[in-house]
Amino acid sequence: MLCAGGAAYAWFHQQVSGANDRVSPEIRVALTAEPSTTLVPAVEVPESPSAMNLLVLGSDHREGEDDEPSRSDTIILVHVDPGQDYLSLLSLPRDFRVDIPGYGLNKLNYAFAVGGAALTIKTVEQVTGVDIDHYIEVDFKAFRDIVDSLGGVYVDVDRRYYNDNPAYELIKLAPGYQLLHGEDALDYVRFRHDLNLDFGRMERQQTFLSAVKEQAMGWDLPFRLPGLVTSLFSNVATDLGANEILKLAYWAVGLSGENIRRIALTGAADELDGIAYVFVDDEALTEAVADFLTASRESAAASTGASGPSSTTTTAGVVPELDGIEVDVLNANGRKGEAAAAGELLGRLGATVVTVANAGRQAPETSVEYPSGMSEEAEQVAAALGVDALERNASLERVTVVLGEDFVLAGDHALPPSPDNIPSAGGWKKIAQMVPYAVRAPAYLPDGYFFVERMPPTGATYDIEVDGGTKPAFKMLYRLKENGRWTDQYMGITETTWHDAPAACEGREVRHDGVTYTIVGSRDKVERIWWKADGVLYWVSNTLSHLLSEAELLAVAQSMIYIPAE
Numbered sequence: 047m048l049c050a051g052g053a054a055y056a057w058f059h060q061q062v063s064g065a066n067d068r069v070s071p072e073i074r075v076a077l078t079a080e081p082s083t084t085l086v087p088a089v090e091v092p093e094s095p096s097a098m099n100l101l102v103l104g105s106d107h108r109e110g111e112d113d114e115p116s117r118s119d120t121i122i123l124v125h126v127d128p129g130q131d132y133l134s135l136l137s138l139p140r141d142f143r144v145d146i147p148g149y150g151l152n153k154l155n156y157a158f159a160v161g162g163a164a165l166t167i168k169t170v171e172q173v174t175g176v177d178i179d180h181y182i183e184v185d186f187k188a189f190r191d192i193v194d195s196l197g198g199v200y201v202d203v204d205r206r207y208y209n210d211n212p213a214y215e216l217i218k219l220a221p222g223y224q225l226l227h228g229e230d231a232l233d234y235v236r237f238r239h240d241l242n243l244d245f246g247r248m249e250r251q252q253t254f255l256s257a258v259k260e261q262a263m264g265w266d267l268p269f270r271l272p273g274l275v276t277s278l279f280s281n282v283a284t285d286l287g288a289n290e291i292l293k294l295a296y297w298a299v300g301l302s303g304e305n306i307r308r309i310a311l312t313g314a315a316d317e318l319d320g321i322a323y324v325f326v327d328d329e330a331l332t333e334a335v336a337d338f339l340t341a342s343r344e345s346a347a348a349s350t351g352a353s354g355p356s357s358t359t360t361t362a363g364v365v366p367e368l369d370g371i372e373v374d375v376l377n378a379n380g381r382k383g384e385a386a387a388a389g390e391l392l393g394r395l396g397a398t399v400v401t402v403a404n405a406g407r408q409a410p411e412t413s414v415e416y417p418s419g420m421s422e423e424a425e426q427v428a429a430a431l432g433v434d435a436l437e438r439n440a441s442l443e444r445v446t447v448v449l450g451e452d453f454v455l456a457g458d459h460a461l462p463p464s465p466d467n468i469p470s471a472g473g474w475k476k477i478a479q480m481v482p483y484a485v486r487a488p489a490y491l492p493d494g495y496f497f498v499e500r501m502p503p504t505g506a507t508y509d510i511e512v513d514g515g516t517k518p519a520f521k522m523l524y525r526l527k528e529n530g531r532w533t534d535q536y537m538g539i540t541e542t543t544w545h546d547a548p549a550a551c552e553g554r555e556v557r558h559d560g561v562t563y564t565i566v567g568s569r570d571k572v573e574r575i576w577w578k579a580d581g582v583l584y585w586v587s588n589t590l591s592h593l594l595s596e597a598e599l600l601a602v603a604q605s606m607i608y609i610p611a612e
Contacts, residue, residue: 058275058288058292059288061275061276061278061279061280062279062286062287062288062291063288064280065278065279065282065284066284066285066286066287068282068283069181069283069284070162070163070164072162072164073162073163073164073181073285074285076165076167076168076178077167077178077179077181077285079168080177081171081172081175081176081177082168082171082172096127096128096129096130097125097126097127097129098125098126098127098179098180099125099126099176099177099180100123100124100126100179100180100181100182100286101121101122101123101124101166101167101178101180101181101182102120102121102122102123102181102182102183102184103118103120103121103158103166103181103182103183103184104118104119104120104121104183104184104185104189104235104251105119105158105183105184105185105186106118106119106185106186118140118154118155118157118158118166119140119155119236120137120140120184120235121137121138121139121140121154121155121166122135122136122137122138122251123135123136123138123170123174123176123178125338125339126294126297126298127341128293128297130341131301131302131305132305132306132307132341133301133305133306133307134306134307134308134309134337134338134339135252135255135306135307135308135309135338136174136309136310136311136334136335136337137248137251137252137311138154138170138174138248138311139154139244139245139248139311139312139313139324139326140154140155141153141154141155141315141322141323141324142154142173142311142323142324142326143318143323143324144157144169144172144173145172145173146161146165147168147172148161148165149161153321154169154170154173157169163181163183167181173331174331174335175335176335176338176339180284180285180286180290181284181285182282182283182284182286183282183284184281184282185281186232188278188280188281189228189231189232189235190229190231191228191277191280191281192228192274192277193226193227193231193232194227194228194277195274195276195277196258197225198225198226198227198228198231198511199225199226199231199254199257199261200223200224200226200257200261200510200547200548200549201223201224201226201231201234201253201254201257202223202257202538202540202549202574202587203219203220203221203222203223203226203234204523204536204538204587204589204590205221205499205523205525205534205536205590206219206220206221207219207234207237209237209239214239215233215236215238215239216233217233217234217237218233219233219234220501220508221499221501221521221523221538222501222508222519222520222521223510223519223521223542223547223549224510224511225510225511225512231254234250234254235247235251235254237250240534241533241534242534242590242591243315244315244324245310245312245315245591246534246590246591248310248311249310249590249591249592250590252310253573253590256303256306256308256567256573257548259298259299259301259306260303260548260549260551260566261548262299302552303553303566303567303568304553304554304567304568304569305341305568306568307337307338307568307571308568309334309337309338310591311326311330311331311334312324312326312330313325313326313327313330314326367395367396367426368392368395368397368426368427368430369396369397370396370398371396371397371423371427371445372397372399372400372444372445373389373392373397373398373399373400373427373444373445373446373447374399374400374401374402374403374442374443374444374445374446374447375388375389375392375399375401375402375403375446375447375449376401376403376404376405376446376448376449377402377403377404377405378405378407378408378409378448378449378450379409379449379450379451379453379469380471380472381461381466381467381468381469382464382466382467382471383461383466383467384449384453384455384461384467385402385403385404385449386402387455387461388431388447388449388455389402391430391431391455392427392430392431397427397430400444405448408451409448409449409451410450410451410452410496410527411435411450411451411452412431412433412435412447412448412449412450412452412453413433413435413436413437413447413448413450414427414431414433414435414436414437414445414446414447414448415436415437415438415439415442415445415446416436416437416438416439416442416444416445416446417438417439417440417441417442417443417444418438418440420444420445421436421438423445424436424445427445427447431447431453451469451470451496451497452493452494452496463489463605464607465478465487465607465609465610468487468488468607469487469488469489469491469497470487470497471487473500474487474609475609475612477500477506477520477609478611478612479612480505480506481506481518481520481541481611482507482518483518483541483580483581483582484580484581484608485608485609485611486541486579486580486584486606486607486608486609487539487606487607487609488539488586488602488605488606489605489606490601490605491524491602492537492594492598492601492602494526494528495524495525495526495527495537496524496525496527497522497524498523498524498525498536499522499523499525500520500521500522500523501520501521501523506518506520507519507520507542508520510542510544510547512544517542517543517544517547518542518544519541519542519543519544520540520541520542521538521541522539522540523536523537523538524536524537524538524539526589535589535590535591535593536589536590537586537587537588537589537594537602538586538587539584539586539587539602539606540584540585540587541582541583541584542582542583543581543582543583544583545578545583547583549566549574549583549585550564550576550578550585551564551566552564552566553565553566553567556600558600558604561579561604562577563575563576563577563600563603563604564576564577565596565599565600570592571588571592572588572594572595572596572599573587573588573592574586574587574588574599575596575600575602575603577603580608584603584606586602586603
């Protein structure tokens with residue numbers, strides 16, 4: 047047994063030595079040198095003997111391109127502090143405009159193209175003031191091989207990714223929780239040609255790393271370890287020794303998600319002299335570095351959960367006088383009884399409600415339309431309902447309220463949630479008729495989020511690849527609209543009978559109405575909230591950039607009601 051263990055360690059040590067041999071003398075010098083200059087004010091952090099900083103570089107070098115210069119596709123600083131049980135990631139934009147020693151102002155990833163990892167280390171140290179102790183470099187082939195050696199990684203893909211233009215990264219990836227193998231995983235972490243630009247890519251890379259960490263405890267390592275080690279150290283360069291790697295891996299796998307901070311440095315994406323850059327001001331950079339180096343001081347008090355969403359339509363403050371105003375109320379969201387309830391509210395405020403009916407169409411946003419000469423009356427009605435959109439319509443006889451998907455009645459007038467009046471009620475009813483297990487739907491959606499897509503687009507469920515078989519699931523996608531424009535930020539709702547999906551990992555637990563909700567992620571960046579009921583695993587996933595707070599995600603989760611398969 048001892049001989050076998052010793053032989054295994056010797057083999058592992060040999061594999062790591064191969065990766066160490068790829069570290070050039072220039073890189074070792076760069077790692078031992080102190081940062082030459084600091085462009086951000088010095089960040090005061092508590093001394094911690096166990097802390098170290100690593101730079102992870104993902105290069106875009108491809109097989110068959112040995113003579114072609116490479117650039118660093120991924121630039122992530124990692125701060126590990128076993129003494130404080132804290133780990134943080136700071137992703138830097140590859141287009142970040144920085145001063146590269148000896149080359150002047152250029153994109154951060156240009157440093158790798160002209161000076162490799164050594165110059166990248168010097169540049170990152172100079173820009174951030176962070177003293178880098180170790181580095182790891184992974185290229186495309188290594189990434190694919192590592193993922194494949196693990197048997198794939200389960201990722202909750204937030205939206206549909208598709209591009210067939212060979213000028214950019216090709217990708218064809220459906221939304222939904224799925225097992226990503228090497229090539230698809232590489233496409234996922236590299237894609238950046240959407241509204242999120244390089245910032246979205248940084249978030250996806252961190253999401254992928256988080257998924258790897260969540261799933262590591264469940265892997266059959268004795269079976270997978272030889273292939274993983276071979277794939278990893280045959281294509282990776284690092285100065286970390288075998289003992290350091292083993293200790294860090296063991297510690298990181300067992301680290302609570304609450305003790306991991308994920309930071310993506312953002313700035314203004316703009317062009318200068320026809321070249322696209324990301325411009326980051328010193329204040330934002332200083333704040334990001336301070337967060338990166340300092341363990342979170344968030345309150346340890348357990349969350350008590352959200353008591354429910356606040357209404358987007360209120361009559362707080364001065365109540366508008368609607369005496370003498372005639373109003374039609376039309377339902378354009380398909381939720382039964384809502385037009386009548388809105389009419390009742392307007393009637394109590396003095397309006398004469400002439401007509402309550404269906405609009406005969408669907409509208410994402412609520413609006414108040416009015417004929418010529420009645421703009422003042424329309425403004426009063428809009429103020430009473432908390433509606434921003436006003437539109438003149440010469441074909442109307444009187445002020446007309448068109449209730450869209452975003453409409454929420456004031457608390458005292460809100461209808462009790464039911465399968466008939468929740469957002470997208472008709473669509474959820476159709477799903478409940480098709481899906482062969484219990485379906486639940488949200489009675490509350492955060493402001494600005496609208497249903498846009500279901501996975502699968504047709505039929506009941508799609509198949510998740512699980513241990514040679516499959517498990518059924520479906521996902522609902524809600525897209526964020528800001529200032530009248532769609533963003534590429536999506537909240538998701540997933541429902542599956544795969545009770546042991548890695549997404550249902552450990553986290554902080556909250557009890558509400560007899561149900562235990564598990565919150566995954568740190569308090570400032572919640573990944574998802576999951577729970578089990580009716581023999582089904584449900585979860586609500588945050589947007590790619592974690593725009594929704596813990597309270598908002600809890601409000602969505604706790605508002606979910608059963609939809610009968612009538």
